[in-house]
Structures are given as C-alpha cells and as structure tokens.
Amino acid sequence: MQEHPYLFLAVLAAAGVAFCVGPLALARLWTMLFSPARPGPVKNATYECGLEPQSDPWRRFHAGYYVYAIIFLVFDVEAVFLLPFAVAFGGLSVGAFLAMMGFLLLLVEGLVWAWRKGVLQWR
Amino acid sequence: MDPGLQNELSKRGIFTTTWQELLRFGYNWGRKNSLWPLNFGLACCAIEMIAASMARFDIARFGAEVFRPSPRQADLMIVAGTVTKKMAPLVVRLYNQMPEPKYVIAMGACAISGGPFKQGYNVLKGIDRFLPVDVHIPGCPPRPEALLHGLITLQKLIEAQEIHGPNKPRHLQETAPNEYPIPRYGRFDLDPPKNPEVWPGRPLPRGENK
Numbered sequence: 001m002q003e004h005p006y007l008f009l010a011v012l013a014a015a016g017v018a019f020c021v022g023p024l025a026l027a028r029l030w031t032m033l034f035s036p037a038r039p040g041p042v043k044n045a046t047y048e049c050g051l052e053p054q055s056d057p058w059r060r061f062h063a064g065y066y067v068y069a070i071i072f073l074v075f076d077v078e079a080v081f082l083l084p085f086a087v088a089f090g091g092l093s094v095g096a097f098l099a100m101m102g103f104l105l106l107l108v109e110g111l112v113w114a115w116r117k118g119v120l121q122w123r
Numbered sequence: 124m125d126p127g128l129q130n131e132l133s134k135r136g137i138f139t140t141t142w143q144e145l146l147r148f149g150y151n152w153g154r155k156n157s158l159w160p161l162n163f164g165l166a167c168c169a170i171e172m173i174a175a176s177m178a179r180f181d182i183a184r185f186g187a188e189v190f191r192p193s194p195r196q197a198d199l200m201i202v203a204g205t206v207t208k209k210m211a212p213l214v215v216r217l218y219n220q221m222p223e224p225k226y227v228i229a230m231g232a233c234a235i236s237g238g239p240f241k242q243g244y245n246v247l248k249g250i251d252r253f254l255p256v257d258v259h260i261p262g263c264p265p266r267p268e269a270l271l272h273g274l275i276t277l278q279k280l281i282e283a284q285e286i287h288g289p290n291k292p293r294h295l296q297e298t299a300p301n302e303y304p305i306p307r308y309g310r311f312d313l314d315p316p317k318n319p320e321v322w323p324g325r326p327l328p329r330g331e332n333k
Contacts, residue, residue: 043220
C-alpha cells in the first residue's frame, strides 16, 4: 500500500503538540493533586507592596506636571554642561567663556519665565 | 510493608520503599532545597540576613539564595526585625499574597517577642500574634550562622511532613484558612490586637489571662 506523501507532516505535528501539551498537562495534574489553588481577595489584589490598592490604576495625571518636567530638564542639562565647563575652565578662551555664558543665560531665562508664571509655588 | 522486615532487609543492603513514600520524599526534598525567601527587611536583623546571603556565609549552600522581590514568587517569609504596629498589617498582607506552600521564620528578639522595644507603644510584641510562625530564632541580632541554623531547622520540619494524614503541610489541609485576617489601625492598638487562631493566649502563672 502506498503511504500518503504528507503523512510524516501529520506525525511530526502530533509529536510536536504532545511535546508541548504533555508537560503542561503533567504540571496541571500535579497542581490538582498536591497544590490546590486557594485564591482570595487579598491574594488576588493588584499591588504586591503590602499596601492596599487605593484607586483605579488607570487614573489620569494632571497635565500641569509637564512644567515640572521641563524645569527639571533645565537644571539637569545645566549640570551636565557645567561640570566639564568647570573642569576645563583654566584653559578656555574668552569666546568659549562667552558662549557658555550665553547658554547659561538661555537656561536662566527659562527659569525666570517659570518663576514669573508662578510654577515654583506649591499649590 | 512491615517495618521490622524493612529494617531487617536494610541491614542486609536491600532498601525497600513504597510509591507513596518515594513521592513524599521527592516532594519534600524539592520543597526543602528551594526555599525562596521574600526580599524584605524591617530593621537591623535584615543586615544579618543580607550578610547570610553574601559570599562569606552563603545561604545559597542551602538553596535559599533566590530572594524574590514579589510575594507571588516567594515560599519563605523571614521576618527580620522589629515589627511596628504601623507595619504589621503590611506584613500580614504580604504573607497572604504568597502562594502555598509557605513558611515563616521569625528572626531576632523583636520579631519573636518585641525584644528591647516590647514596652513601646508602637511595637508589635511578636509577629506570631498574627502569623503562624514555623521557626523562631532568638538573638539581638542573631548571627548569620543562627539564621542558617533556623533555615536548616525549617528544612528538617519540611522533610518530616506527610502528604496524607494529620502532619500535612498547611496548604493541603482543607480546614486551614486561605488568608489570615489583616489587622486595622485602631485608636490605641491594632484591631484586633492578635489573631486568636494562631495566638490562643496561654494562662499566666498567676491566673490572669490577658
């Protein structure tokens, strides 16, 4: 009798499925026998830090927080450039010094803008 | 099998067992050698716990080096340090969120009794008022060797557990509670101040039972 040319595909597919499903089924059997599931409201709670969940995790954050992020960037970028500036201060030309001062002025302008807008006041 | 015959055979170098016994051995062997502790410390005992997990004392020799940051992945809660009344509900909640089978080691004088802060208004007088503690380790703080000894004691305890019968682990007992009640912050104390199921309260020598 002539065997079907694609029979080996079916055999391999069956073996592959058994290879995947077998261990899972064994694990499931083991769980049923020796580790029965015991859920509860506390066990199924969202947080794992010991505190009680207070509200819906998908709550919105106030859009005004962007100003804090921008001011943080002002100081962050300033610090990043000020450190190498301070290290190389002795060997800098007058042009480089003025360029750096101009850069600092730009950042300070941003701070002054935020200050006058009243962002720095905690409300 | 008759234990006398089994003993007699083992003297002649023939070891016999049953499927049930083999299963129990394998189950307990696997559990006792891969206790994953929950990664948290409450006070100075935690420093000793960290020392025990580092190279010099090396808790990894006993299979308990995998400190997990989530209670969902931990088997063992090492209560290392002073449990304040503010912290007690959080500790109980974390214990409740751990999957079964789970065990508790109370490490140090504070965790087992309140220790030097026992008279304090804000210190819980032992975590065993709320949780079923398996091993108590005295000391202030206990040295890392003491923690390792406590761990070995717990491993012996797990090793002796049965799959059937009264000495079953807690998660196989149908009557054992799933979750332990979490105390709330009361006006002067935790409410309730203790869980009577795990802390029945022993009669004092003078007959007062408080």
